[in-house]
Amino acid sequence: MHVRRSGAAAASALGCSLGCLLLLLSACGPGTDAGTAHPTPVRVADAPAQLPVPRGKGSKTEDDFNGDGHRDLVLDSLVKAQSHADDAGIGIVYGSAHGLRPGARQLISTAKYAARVEGQLTAVFDAEASCDLDGDGFTDLVVSTDPPYDGQGQPPVPLQILFGSPDGLTHAVPLTVPGRARFGNDWPDQPVCGDFDGDGAQDLVLHATGGRLSYLRGPFTHLGVPHAAGAPIPSPGEVPAGPAADVNRDGYDDLVVRAAEGTGKASVVLGGPAGPTRTAAVLPAGIDVVLGRFGRGAALDAAVGGMGETSLRYDLPTPTRATLASPGSMLDAADFDGDGLSDLVSSGSRLRVFRSRATGLTTAGMVTVEPKAHGTSRVLAAGDFDGDGRADLAVRTYLGETKDTVAVYPGQKKGLLATEPSVTFSTSEFLAR
Secondary structure (H helix, E strand, C coil): CECCCCHHHHHHCCCHHHHHHCCCCCCCCCCCCCCCCCCCCCCCCCCCCCCCCCCCCCCCCCCCCCCCCCCCEEECCCCCCCCCCCCCCEEEEEEECCEEEEEEEEEECHHHHCCEECCEECCCCEEEEEECCCCCCCCEEEEECCCCCCCCCCCCCCEEEECCCCCCCCCCEECCCCHHHCCCCCCCCCCEEECCCCCCCCEEEEECCCCEEEEEECCCCCCCCCCEECCCEECCCCEEEEEEECCCCCCCCEEEEECCCCCCCEEEEECCCCCCCEEEEEECCCCEEEEECCCCCCCCEEEEECCCCEEEEECCCCCEEEEECCCCCCEEEECCCCCCCCEEEEECCCEEEEEEECCEEEEEEEEEECCCCCCEEEEEEEECCCCCCCCEEEEEEEECCCEEEEEEECEECCEECCCCCCEEECHHHHHCC
16 A cells, blocks of 8 residues: 655655555656766657557556456656756556556657646646546546645645546546535645445546545546535545455445654545445554455455564454564565465565465565666566466666666566566666657
């Protein structure tokens, strides 16, 4: 579960380091290139020729923006032509029957795709959440922006929706959050997708304030208007964390809610006919939280990363306690061997994958992922990009602001194959014209 503070609220957030610890779709962007006095601009001459986005007819595949049945990759942070240059935007690499195809890419820049707010064009796009909000079979992308605000009263809604289509993502529209669904003067941000009321449509839960969350029921119109929205719902915290999941298999998606930004305690909140309103379990304090099926029971489990160890809560919502003797500052969960159990990815100072067994997570057979590229490595996504029923791991290694390598490590019957990636490319390809 990764939390992302919107660009509009960045000034009041705890900074990029916390965002990096709690991020869902990608890592916080690289900072200055401390090791290079005069950084060399990226070279894009070797970028593969750009291919058209494959046209799809709609699917139920996760993160399938063009609806062709193949998962796509969101790149929230791209390299720059030179240090301190403006952010280029969000990159999308489209999938195929053989996995990601770096040539089939789409650059989502604010200049081309952002909606104007009060006549002004926003300068920032940050990927926040993805799901099919209008129910047409094409995944949509929720992004945060930096709308104009004078600091008086309730701030504007910083979120916009880019709807998926056969040609990929389309021009953004502002998300409508009715006044009755808001509370306090915080930014309505940090969206989490899920079918929290069990009606088959994707909903959104947003941060409000004062121990409340804004709950927007789907489906959403192409103008960004929810089907319904009532008064803010009481919550054990104000920071929703995604992605959501049906923890207790009752047909309603559930989510994790943090009491506040940082390393405080979190709670599992269960969905129901009225939405996510029932607090089920309190999780220990930690840096990051992820849900998965790690073994021991029929329900989902939680892993909570800490500086010294990872706390485990098996069989939610009334869990049994255990620990994994490994710190976890950033966590992901995915089934890399196709056995129906989730493996745990821990990517703090080292990137390690822990296998799950019927008895739970184990350090036996742990795999360390060591990209050949030099720099700092962060997990971008864990998902099935080649359609073989086993998750793959997308890792980005960056060196300063102008150099990076994205590598996708394939899942195998024996687990994650961390020796040779199946796909490698640089996000500098999005700068090619």
